[in-house]
Amino acid sequence: MIQWYPGHMARATRKVGEALRLVDVVVEAIDARVAHSGANPALNRLTAHKRRIVALTRRDLADPKTTRRWLDTYAQRGIDAIAIDAREQRGVARIVTMLAAANPASARAMGVGIPNAGKSTIVNALLKRAAAKTERRAGVTRRTQWFRLSPRIELMDTPGILMPKIASQTSQWKLAAVGAVPSERYDPQEVAGRLERWVRQRDLGRVPPLDAFTAERGFVQRGGKVDAHTAAQSYLRAFDQGKFGRISLESPDDAEAT
Ligand SMILES: Nc1nc2c(ncn2[C@@H]2O[C@H](COP(=O)(O)OP(=O)(O)OP(=O)(O)O)[C@@H](O)[C@H]2O)c(=O)[nH]1
Numbered sequence: 001m002i003q004w005y006p007g008h009m010a011r012a013t014r015k016v017g018e019a020l021r022l023v024d025v026v027v028e029a030i031d032a033r034v035a036h037s038g039a040n041p042a043l044n045r046l047t048a049h050k051r052r053i054v055a056l057t058r059r060d061l062a063d064p065k066t067t068r069r070w071l072d073t074y075a076q077r078g079i080d081a082i083a084i085d086a087r088e089q090r091g092v093a094r095i096v097t098m099l100a101a102a103n104p105a106s107a108r109a110m111g112v113g114i115p116n117a118g119k120s121t122i123v124n125a126l127l128k129r130a131a132a133k134t135e136r137r138a139g140v141t142r143r144t145q146w147f148r149l150s151p152r153i154e155l156m157d158t159p160g161i162l163m164p165k166i167a168s169q170t171s172q173w174k175l176a177a178v179g180a181v182p183s184e185r186y187d188p189q190e191v192a193g194r195l196e197r198w199v200r201q202r203d204l205g206r207v208p209p210l211d212a213f214t215a216e217r218g219f220v221q222r223g224g225k226v227d228a229h230t231a232a233q234s235y236l237r238a239f240d241q242g243k244f245g246r247i248s249l250e251s252p253d254d255a256e257a258t
């Protein structure tokens with residue numbers, strides 16, 4: 001069982017609810033590799049009556065065809081969605097264009113999403129400087145903070161919020177694999193093993209067998225014992241850095257079947 005709902009998330013959930021009346025638009029960052037499991041239903045409910053822009057992040061790591069199909073699905077549902085590499089200023093700037101188009105006079109937006117989805121990276125790309133703290137781990141942003149993007153547009157960065165209970169086991173390991181859950185909250189061997197089976201059984205990409213990866217990379221301790229734990233961590237890092245190629249773990253067809 002992988003679950004993570006620390007105190008700061010409960011506080012952040014309340015804060016998001018309170019701040020909603022101050023904003024015109026909600027920008028939700030969702031990792032394109034897990035566009036189903038990476039969308040928090042609690043945030044969905046909370047922001048249901050606001051105009052919403054979905055930013056599918058990590059398009060550089062996701063399968064392009066699958067991302068295209070997610071965008072089509074959002075379009076069918078009448079939700080504005082774009083796919084971005086949140087580190088790239090040019091792509092991310094489209095968010096400001098969308099905000100300005102929707103609210104020409106002035107706009108206040110709130111960025112929301114699960115931990116590590118790329119919310120603060122979006123802020124920095126829009127401001128063209130490292131204004132918000134970003135790191136390669138979940139739970140970096142702890143407080144809400146306003147940023148002025150232009151004389152008329154403001155964006156609030158918020159802490160990543162997970163569901164109080166991550167519904168299925170499949171969603172649990174997927175969220176671990178994309179870095180939404182801190183590494184000390186799960187067993188890397190379990191998650192790497194499930195990731196390997198999932199990708200191979202569904203032919204979603206070309207990940208090496210975990211056993212072969214462990215043997216080839218020489219994760220051997222003194223006395224010849226294999227360090228399977230460190231090997232699995234390395235396997236997950238390789239996946240998350242795109243070393244196994246561009247792989248999406250969910251598509252609109254199978255999303256309900258998780
Ligand atoms: N390759 C790639 N990396 C990204 C992308 N977006 C964000 N990252 C990286 O992912 C990590 C997490 O990004 P953050 O912006 O800190 O994520 P966050 O949503 O603010 O996370 P919390 O504050 O913990 O909720 C950083 O190392 C970013 O450089 C993307 O589109 N592509």
Ligand SMILES: [Mg+2]
Pocket residue numbers: 119120121133134140141158159160
């Ligand atoms: Mg952040």
